[in-house]
Amino acid sequence: MDEIGRKQASGRLWSPFFVQLWVLVFLVEFMKGSLLVAILPVYMGEALGLSAGIIGLAFSLQYFGDNAFRAPAGWLAERLGYRGTMSTALLFTLAAIIMLSVLREPVWLIAACLLLGLGTSPLWPCVMTGTTEMSGPNNSNGAAMGTLEIASMGGTGVGPLVMNFAMAYYGHSYGMVFLILIGCSIVLLLVALMLPGSNKSAVAEGLERSAAASCDGAIKQKHPLWKGVKETINTLKTKLNVNPLIYPALFLQSFVIGLISPVLTLYARTDLGISPNLYSALLIVGGGVTVLALIPCGKLVDRWGTKYFLHIGFLLAGITLFFFSTVQAIPLVFVAVALIGLGYALILPAWNTFLARLIPESERATVWGFFLTLQGSGMVIGPLVSGVLWDRIGHSAPFIISGVVMLLMFGCHLVLARHPRRKTVEA
Numbered sequence: 001m002d003e004i005g006r007k008q009a010s011g012r013l014w015s016p017f018f019v020q021l022w023v024l025v026f027l028v029e030f031m032k033g034s035l036l037v038a039i040l041p042v043y044m045g046e047a048l049g050l051s052a053g054i055i056g057l058a059f060s061l062q063y064f065g066d067n068a069f070r071a072p073a074g075w076l077a078e079r080l081g082y083r084g085t086m087s088t089a090l091l092f093t094l095a096a097i098i099m100l101s102v103l104r105e106p107v108w109l110i111a112a113c114l115l116l117g118l119g120t121s122p123l124w125p126c127v128m129t130g131t132t133e134m135s136g137p138n139n140s141n142g143a144a145m146g147t148l149e150i151a152s153m154g155g156t157g158v159g160p161l162v163m164n165f166a167m168a169y170y171g172h173s174y175g176m177v178f179l180i181l182i183g184c185s186i187v188l189l190l191v192a193l194m195l196p197g198s199n200k201s202a203v204a205e206g207l208e209r210s211a212a213a214s215c216d217g218a219i220k221q222k223h224p225l226w227k228g229v230k231e232t233i234n235t236l237k238t239k240l241n242v243n244p245l246i247y248p249a250l251f252l253q254s255f256v257i258g259l260i261s262p263v264l265t266l267y268a269r270t271d272l273g274i275s276p277n278l279y280s281a282l283l284i285v286g287g288g289v290t291v292l293a294l295i296p297c298g299k300l301v302d303r304w305g306t307k308y309f310l311h312i313g314f315l316l317a318g319i320t321l322f323f324f325s326t327v328q329a330i331p332l333v334f335v336a337v338a339l340i341g342l343g344y345a346l347i348l349p350a351w352n353t354f355l356a357r358l359i360p361e362s363e364r365a366t367v368w369g370f371f372l373t374l375q376g377s378g379m380v381i382g383p384l385v386s387g388v389l390w391d392r393i394g395h396s397a398p399f400i401i402s403g404v405v406m407l408l409m410f411g412c413h414l415v416l417a418r419h420p421r422r423k424t425v426e427a
Contacts, residue, residue, distance in 0.1 A: 021127045022151045027188050028123050029155030038160035054106050058113040065117020067376035074125035074369020085122045086192040093119030094185040101178035125369035132356045146298025146349040242358050243419050249412045250374040252405050258382015259402045263390050271395050286337040293345035306350040307417045313346030318406030325399035
């Protein structure tokens with residue numbers, strides 16, 4: 001990319017619209033991290049005395065709502081625009097947090113967790129669509145993707161820390177932490193109301209005509225909703241003509257994280273004998289390397305393309321996960337975690353940029369929702385497989401299988417880099 005293109009990309013990165021997207025990602029992940037990691041497991045288990053089965057069901061429905069409704073949310077965002085879609089969804093999120101704070105019956109708490117998932121489901125389709133639209137004709141959005149990943153990881157990490165501090169400061173008052181989260185929800189809603197009323201892209205005029213036609217049809221009963229859905233599916237069949245390997249690759253990319261995340265703490269403490277403080281330092285090293293490298297890697301992706309970053313990232317992460325499953329010396333464990341963090345810093349902005357270049361402009365939000373649903377399914381299934389591997393094969397098995405999956409991703413990308421589409425299709 002030339003110097004003018006880089007300056008234009010930098011200007012887009014700091015535009016009010018992108019800042020609004022960044023704030024939405026940070027605060028949503030802050031709330032989810034606070035609830036799912038720091039508050040709900042203890043609140044539902046100890047304060048309310050609910051069984052592990054009820055808590056697991058509630059969490060599963062939250063993940064289900066967040067992932068299963070991303071594609072429909074993207075379809076709605078394409079027609080209602082960012083403001084209408086996100087503000088409506090975040091009202092659901094606000095209602096869910098209020099329900100969690102005042103209700104005690106398990107059925108209502110489970111319903112609130114499902115509602116929380118529904119409320120956050122449009123976030124990533126809208127954010128990825130908006131970022132892709134800002135990327136310009138060359139899809140130079142690696143730096144923006146890296147910045148969004150920092151917002152996501154930062155919110156997920158900071159949320160539990162802040163809530164644990166608040167719990168200690170206010171004498172384990174759940175009412176106070178729920179008030180903090182309600183305040184965050186209100187701020188989110190205000191930010192969503194500042195978003196553009198429609199998706200402004202290179203095809204904005206066509207989208208507006210489509211949306212207007214859909215509204216008129218709904219009013220006049222001449223173009224029912226099912227017909228619009230059918231037309232969208234037909235459009236995807238003709239315009240989303242990608243290599244079939246992209247679908248398992250989407251699943252596998254998050255399946256690795258799903259395999260590792262449930263057992264990482266157990267492995268570090270039981271098999272490696274790492275103390276809680278040392279484990280916190282380990283997470284800071286891994287997360288810190290990833291965060292510090294994301295923006296430089298994103299900018300280099302804009303300049304040099306995605307191919308070699310994904311090759312190196314998948315290969316580095318796969319080999320290091322094998323290494324991590326065999327080492328016992330603490331200094332080598334820190335080295336392995338730092339290398340895995342570097343591998344993900346190479347992968348995350350490059351992978352999202354790679355996907356953005358496969359998406360037709362006319363159905364960006366719908367396709368992003370579809371892609372993110374497939375990708376999120378790996379996070380749902382991964383923990384289930386991880387538990388079976390841990391109990392029946394051995395404690396190092398989830399890490400070994402994760403390394404195998406990363407090497408499979410490397411093989412998939414070797415093919416995808418050469419043949420991302422079956423044939424060229426006009427967007």
